Amino acid sequence: xxxxxxxxxxxxxxxxxxxxxxxxxxxxxxxxxxxxxxxxxxxxxxxxxxxxxxxxxxxxxxxxxxxxxxxxxxxxxxxxxxxxxxxxxxxxxxxxxxxxxxxxxxxxxxxxxxxxxxxxxxxxxxxxxxxxxxxxxxxxxxxxxxxxxxxxxxxxxxxxxxxxxxxxxxxxxxxxxxxxxxxxxxxxxxxxxxxxxxxxxxxxxxxxxxxxxxxxxxxxxxxxxxxxxxxxxxxxxxxxxxxxxxxxxxxxxxxxxxxxxxxxxxxxxxxxxxxxxxxxxxxxxxxxxxxxxxxxxxxxxxxxxxxxxxxxxxxxxxxxxxxxxxxxxxxxxxxxxxxxxx
Numbered sequence: 001x002x003x004x005x006x007x008x009x010x011x012x013x014x015x016x017x018x019x020x021x022x023x024x025x026x027x028x029x030x031x032x033x034x035x036x037x038x039x040x041x042x043x044x045x046x047x048x049x050x051x052x053x054x055x056x057x058x059x060x061x062x063x064x065x066x067x068x069x070x071x072x073x074x075x076x077x078x079x080x081x082x083x084x085x086x087x088x089x090x091x092x093x094x095x096x097x098x099x100x101x102x103x104x105x106x107x108x109x110x111x112x113x114x115x116x117x118x119x120x121x122x123x124x125x126x127x128x129x130x131x132x133x134x135x136x137x138x139x140x141x142x143x144x145x146x147x148x149x150x151x152x153x154x155x156x157x158x159x160x161x162x163x164x165x166x167x168x169x170x171x172x173x174x175x176x177x178x179x180x181x182x183x184x185x186x187x188x189x190x191x192x193x194x195x196x197x198x199x200x201x202x203x204x205x206x207x208x209x210x211x212x213x214x215x216x217x218x219x220x221x222x223x224x225x226x227x228x229x230x231x232x233x234x235x236x237x238x239x240x241x242x243x244x245x246x247x248x249x250x251x252x253x254x255x256x257x258x259x260x261x262x263x264x265x266x267x268x269x270x271x272x273x274x275x276x277x278x279x280x281x282x283x284x285x286x287x288x289x290x291x292x293x294x295x296x297x298x299x300x301x302x303x304x305x306x307x308x309x310x311x312x313x314x315x316x317x318x319x320x321x322x323x324x325x326x327x328x329x330x331x332x333x334x335x336x337x338x339x340x341x342x
Contacts, residue, residue, distance in 0.1 A: 002107055002117045005071065005100035010124035012078050012096050016041070017132025019082040019089055025136070033086040035308060040090025042301035045098050049294030052098055053287065067106065071099030094297075101293045105282050115279035119231030122274060123224045130220040134213070184284035188292075190335035191277040192299045194328050198274065199303020201324040205317045209260040218260075222267040230272030231279070239276055240336050246272040247329035254321030270325055273332060280339050 016037075024033055048070075055066035074096025081089025100121060108117035202223075210219055233242040246269045253266035281292045306312075313320060 001068075002104045002121055005104055006121050006124050008071070008075065008096065009100060009121060010128040012075060012093060013125040013128035014132035014135075015078055015082055015128075016089055016093050017129045018136045020086065020136075021133050022136030023082070024086050037086040037090040037093075038301055038304055038308075040087055041093040041097075042297045042304070044091065044094045044294075045297040046291065046294035048094055048098055049102075049290030049292070052102060052290035056102075056290070057287070065103075067099045067103040069099065070095045071103065074099055097297065098290055098293060102289050105278075105289050105293070113231075114235035115275050116231045116235050118278050119228045119275035122278075123227035126220055126223045126227070130216065134216075184281070186338050187280060187284050187335050188295070190331050190338075191281045192295060194273065194277050194331050194335075195296045195299030196303045197324050197328050197331075198270070199300045200306055201270070201303075201321055203304060203307040204312070205254075205257075205321045205324075207260075207263045207317070208258055209263060215260065218264055219267055222264045223271050226268040226271035227274045229268070231275035233272060234276050234279065239280065239339070240333075243273060243276060243329065243332045243336060246270070247325045247332070251322040251325035251329070254325060255318050257318050257321060266321060266325075270321070270328075273328065276332070280335065284339065 020034065020037055024030065024037075027033070052066055052070055074092050074094070077088055077092030078096060079092075081087070081092050104117050104121040107113075108115065111117075207215075207219070209215055230242065230246065233246070250266050250269035250272075253262045253269060257263035257266050278293065278296055281296065282289050285292045315323070
């Protein structure tokens with residue numbers, strides 16, 4: 001189900017961006033609305049993840065696919081929110097991400113992909129956000145036509161997922177495992193810190209060459225492909241090697257990021273650790289998959305706040321990117337060492 005969930009991720013995030021920057025941007029309280037949307041879309045995933053974990057532990061509900069139910073309701077609320085209010089839009093976004101994310105995590109584990117599926121699911125969201133924002137700036141695009149187009153593709157993807165869920169009903173459910181409370185606490189804090197850093201660097205660091213539509217498209221594709229590549233690299237050459245190589249080279253490329261090639265490589269390499277942090281955390285917090293996913297999205301919200309509040313560090317963007325990469329490397333190195341021991 002990872003492929004249709006990834007397509008839906010692209011569509012949901014694209015619709016959210018189109019609604020926020022095209023429809024709601026001209027309404028009153030825009031500054032407050034963007035905060036409310038981001039809070040609902042990212043911060044709410046943590047408590048909602050706890051609810052989803054509880055539903056997954058109930059044998060009577062597990063076969064019905066609670067994750068798919070979250071994704072389905074999330075898509076519906078996203079459509080409703082696009083024409084009503086940013087809060088509803090954000091809640092829909094949160095429910096879909098949780099449902100699709102947890103569903104992908106379960107499939108990744110069941111098929112032995114070792115984290116490859118996580119990057120595939122998460123990566124299209126960045127492309128959806130970019131294209132949705134670009135469409136919002138274009139005049140003459142009717143909302144009804146956009147909703148119908150997205151709806152047709154979305155219904156097809158959800159129908160395919162639903163068919164897969166029904167085919168699993170006859171199979172025995174696998175009980176969720178609960179890890180000890182103290183196990184993985186250091187890993188939890190470390191992964192959360194890295195996600196906050198990644199979110200903040202992504203928001204704060206700019207590039208002088210990123211002034212055209214082509215350059216912006218290349219930059220967002222570097223982010224998307226970096227997230228996908230990170231999962232495959234970690235499964236292929238190991239988490240430790242992927243972390244060290246990607247973040248060391250990222251720091252170097254950030255120092256020369258006024259050059260477009262170096263800047264694009266910096267974005268690609270810096271985002272390779274995204275599926276790694278999620279994979280390590282869900283592997284240690286077994287039975288708490290929804291909470292783990294929601295915790296890291298809460299980190300995205302925390303990383304967004306400094307830029308939203310206008311808090312800027314008096315540091316050159318190149319140095320900020322390089323320092324962020326090296327600090328992420330140190331934290332993840334310590335996390336990987338703890339991960340290997342447990």
